[in-house]
Amino acid sequence: MQNLIGEVKKMETMGNLLILFPASLCLFLFVALLNVFYKYWWIPHRKRNHFLSGKTYLSWNGVRALLLITDPDMVNEVLKNSEKAFRKPKASYFFDKLLGDGLGSTESEKWARLRKLAYYAFHGESLKVNHRHSADEMYERFMLLLFSCLLVTWNIYKLDTFLQNMIPAVVASVETMLEKWKSKEGKEIEVFQEFRLLTSEVISRTAFGSSYLEGEKIFDMLMKLTVIAGRNIYKAEIPIIRLLKKREAKVVTGEADNFGRDFLGLLVNAYHEADEKNRLSIQDLVDECKTFYFAGQETVNSLLTWATLLLAIHTDWQDKARAEVIEVFDNQNPDSEGMAKLKTISMVINETLRLYPPISGVIREVRLGTLVLPTHSEVDMRIIALHHDPDLWGDDVDLFKPERFADVIAEATKYNAATFMPFGLGPRSCVGMSFTIIQAKIALSMILQRYTINLSPSYVHAALQRLTLKLQHGIQLLFHSLCYDA
Numbered sequence: 001m002q003n004l005i006g007e008v009k010k011m012e013t014m015g016n017l018l019i020l021f022p023a024s025l026c027l028f029l030f031v032a033l034l035n036v037f038y039k040y041w042w043i044p045h046r047k048r049n050h051f052l053s054g055k056t057y058l059s060w061n062g063v064r065a066l067l068l069i070t071d072p073d074m075v076n077e078v079l080k081n082s083e084k085a086f087r088k089p090k091a092s093y094f095f096d097k098l099l100g101d102g103l104g105s106t107e108s109e110k111w112a113r114l115r116k117l118a119y120y121a122f123h124g125e126s127l128k129v130n131h132r133h134s135a136d137e138m139y140e141r142f143m144l145l146l147f148s149c150l151l152v153t154w155n156i157y158k159l160d161t162f163l164q165n166m167i168p169a170v171v172a173s174v175e176t177m178l179e180k181w182k183s184k185e186g187k188e189i190e191v192f193q194e195f196r197l198l199t200s201e202v203i204s205r206t207a208f209g210s211s212y213l214e215g216e217k218i219f220d221m222l223m224k225l226t227v228i229a230g231r232n233i234y235k236a237e238i239p240i241i242r243l244l245k246k247r248e249a250k251v252v253t254g255e256a257d258n259f260g261r262d263f264l265g266l267l268v269n270a271y272h273e274a275d276e277k278n279r280l281s282i283q284d285l286v287d288e289c290k291t292f293y294f295a296g297q298e299t300v301n302s303l304l305t306w307a308t309l310l311l312a313i314h315t316d317w318q319d320k321a322r323a324e325v326i327e328v329f330d331n332q333n334p335d336s337e338g339m340a341k342l343k344t345i346s347m348v349i350n351e352t353l354r355l356y357p358p359i360s361g362v363i364r365e366v367r368l369g370t371l372v373l374p375t376h377s378e379v380d381m382r383i384i385a386l387h388h389d390p391d392l393w394g395d396d397v398d399l400f401k402p403e404r405f406a407d408v409i410a411e412a413t414k415y416n417a418a419t420f421m422p423f424g425l426g427p428r429s430c431v432g433m434s435f436t437i438i439q440a441k442i443a444l445s446m447i448l449q450r451y452t453i454n455l456s457p458s459y460v461h462a463a464l465q466r467l468t469l470k471l472q473h474g475i476q477l478l479f480h481s482l483c484y485d486a
């Protein structure tokens with residue numbers, strides 16, 4: 001009897017195997033066929049941009065119809081949004097999981113409240129640093145400046161503290177990175193990862209007043225969250241609450257008399273706001289921190305990477321930029337006064353942002369009242385297409401020519417702000433623009449003061465659009481120390 005049962009079990013297992021094996025083989029073949037169909041038929045035949053008229057194309061990504069606009073006048077109209085018909089689309093599942101309902105995705109009153117806080121925290125230096133803007137931007141800047149002046153009157157100390165703290169904090173972060181480079185002198189350095197750590201440290205120190213290690217942990221978690229959100233599997237928490245509790249504890253124990261003057265301090269203040277209407281919830285606070293950790297790092301990392309690559313290739317511009325830095329700062333660390341004098345560095349930064357805009361396009365949906373027209377369709381403004389349009393920039397559009405930005409940006413863009421818009425345009429434009437420019441100027445100046453930059457023979461050029469414009473295999477550079485010690 002036992003033998004019989006054993007035999008039946010064996011047959012069952014064999015039977016299962018006989019069914020399972022062909023079934024998995026069929027599944028495998030089906031997936032492979034689907035893949036081939038998607039790659040060789042769907043993408044070439046369906047996911048194509050259809051020319052409509054002028055500089056407008058219609059595209060379909062399988063879920064939504066996208067109206068691709070590369071005409072600067074139209075882009076201006078959509079992004080200025082004076083008729084209030086174009087809104088940010090609802091965040092995708094991926095971004096919703098990654099960043100929550102922060103400043104970048106929220107709308108209406110909550111957006112206005114968060115924007116005011118962020119503007120206040122990240123725009124202080126626009127009063128001091130003279131970064132040049134187009135005519136439209138100048139108008140906007142003027143209005144923002146007026147707004148800033150009101151804020152300054154509201155509380156002058158906070159702005160001063162911001163100015164005093166930010167530049168030394170960025171300088172200290174760059175010093176930490178350069179200290180590490182001393183041991184790698186003349187050897188290949190993959191700078192994308194280096195700049196990732198640098199930008200993590202800068203945002204940790206300036207916006208969240210936390211140590212590098214704490215910042216690094218948060219970034220680690222964010223990177224994991226990116227992967228996890230991409231796979232739609234788990235939920236991960238980021239140790240932002242710990243930073244919040246630390247601030248609160250300092251006030252409770254009497255170690256500090258307020259929650260701090262940086263961005264986190266402003267958020268914690270808003271979390272404790274007596275007026276319920278203006279109070280931030282704990283979820284709002286966490287989402288806002290995630291938004292700024294993410295937006296403040298990936299984008300600046302991309303800018304610094306492309307800028308050093310271009311300087312390594314165009315050594316004439318590298319020499320010019322270095323001469324300027326030495327003239328302005330000698331061998332001293334950058335300060336706020338000298339920053340405004342860095343004309344060549346500004347030109348290099350602008351030309352880098354033109355050729356390789358970290359964010360290559362922005363999307364809006366069309367709304368009339370509560371109606372979204374037509375459903376599942378969006379307007380996509382291709383920043384990268386505008387920046388590479390020979391009608392706007394001339395036949396040498398693909399060449400690295402920082403001299404395009406020798407005069408005011410308005411002239412380079414023929415007085416149309418949408419011709420050059422790496423930071424977006426209109427009310428939803430980037431709140432971290434001045435912060436980015438300061439960081440980039442400081443980092444590039446300090447590197448140029450100490451090193452010559454050359455491309456490593458192992459570098460392989462492969463641009464990749466994944467959230468931001470990146471290099472698929474990173475960027476390998478050789479840094480040789482200059483004779484003097486900066």
Ligand code: HEM
Binds near residue numbers: 292
């Ligand atoms: C090279 C650096 C950067 C680039 C190229 C960049 C680009 C942009 C662009 C194109 C937008 C507009 C998005 C849209 O219209 O849909 C934007 C918005 C935004 N950026 Fe940046 N950004 C940079 C750095 C930063 C930094 C350092 C921060 C924070 C510290 C930041 C925070 C934000 C936020 C919060 C928004 C949303 C603003 C709103 O919706 O009101 N960005 N950025």
